[in-house]
Amino acid sequence: MIKNVFNLLRNNPVIIAFHLIYELLLILIVVLLYPTNMNQFMGNENFDIAAYFMMLIKMLSACGLLFLISIIFMPGYGHMLSEAIIQGKTSAKSFLEGINRFFVRFLLLTLLGTAAAFAFSIIISIILVPITMIQVIGGDPSGLVYTSVFITILILLITILIIPFVLLCIPSILMDDVKIFQGIKIGAKAGVKNYWKLVIILLTTYLPIIFYQIIYYDSVAQGEIITPSYIVLLIICGIISLFIIPMLFLVYKEYRMKQIDNDNTRF
Numbered sequence: 001m002i003k004n005v006f007n008l009l010r011n012n013p014v015i016i017a018f019h020l021i022y023e024l025l026l027i028l029i030v031v032l033l034y035p036t037n038m039n040q041f042m043g044n045e046n047f048d049i050a051a052y053f054m055m056l057i058k059m060l061s062a063c064g065l066l067f068l069i070s071i072i073f074m075p076g077y078g079h080m081l082s083e084a085i086i087q088g089k090t091s092a093k094s095f096l097e098g099i100n101r102f103f104v105r106f107l108l109l110t111l112l113g114t115a116a117a118f119a120f121s122i123i124i125s126i127i128l129v130p131i132t133m134i135q136v137i138g139g140d141p142s143g144l145v146y147t148s149v150f151i152t153i154l155i156l157l158i159t160i161l162i163i164p165f166v167l168l169c170i171p172s173i174l175m176d177d178v179k180i181f182q183g184i185k186i187g188a189k190a191g192v193k194n195y196w197k198l199v200i201i202l203l204t205t206y207l208p209i210i211f212y213q214i215i216y217y218d219s220v221a222q223g224e225i226i227t228p229s230y231i232v233l234l235i236i237c238g239i240i241s242l243f244i245i246p247m248l249f250l251v252y253k254e255y256r257m258k259q260i261d262n263d264n265t266r267f
Contacts, residue, residue: 168255169184
């Protein structure tokens with residue numbers, strides 16, 4: 001599988017070029033708009049409320065730009081990957097074709113995923129708030145750290161358990177050219193068949209983030225965001241995603257080819 005990904009990228013350098021442009025835009029937005037330290041406005045003395053609200057506006061603007069760029073990029077980029085996998089070659093022109101054909105479907109899929117994530121965050125908050133209040137009332141600050149670690153691990157485990165079932169709906173929509181609910185249905189079936197393979201892929205994606213949280217725990221706990229090490233983390237995650245995204249498409253193609261072979265065998 002890894003060899004196939006290397007061959008795909010080697011034969012289609014335009015995919016690498018578009019991916020690098022996307023990652024550079026994301027890093028640029030984060031560096032320019034995110035604060036270097038979340039706690040710089042939280043002191044009891046000389047609290048600058050104007051600067052604090054300006055920081056919030058910049059962060060919201062960054063989130064909006066990241067969402068907009070991603071929702072425009074993925075249909076085009078995914079269409080290029082689909083074309084490269086199916087036909088062996090793709091071009092920059094396919095990027096615009098993908099946006100034209102799949103933008104609305106990706107927008108609806110993203111909104112659906114956002115709604116699901118929001119519902120999940122509410123459930124986590126319902127669990128977290130009472131536990132946090134108990135720790136605060138009890139005057140045990142170390143308990144808050146343990147609670148935070150527990151919630152982080154819980155979210156990670158739930159993510160790893162659930163996401164494989166829906167991860168392949170994106171290549172399903174693009175490669176089979178189907179509507180979002182049909183894509184989710186087909187992608188879920190593909191996810192079940194390739195569950196542990198997808199879990200390994202997800203763990204590979206999360207490992208740099210987990211190591212960063214462990215190694216730079218003190219900096220993260222103090223609210224430091226944009227640091228040189230964090231920029232390195234973004235670059236590493238971008239390089240990993242360059243290989244992971246095509247791998248997901250190849251996993252789905254392999255699943256569909258087996259399905260077609262099985263259907264032909266029956267007849």
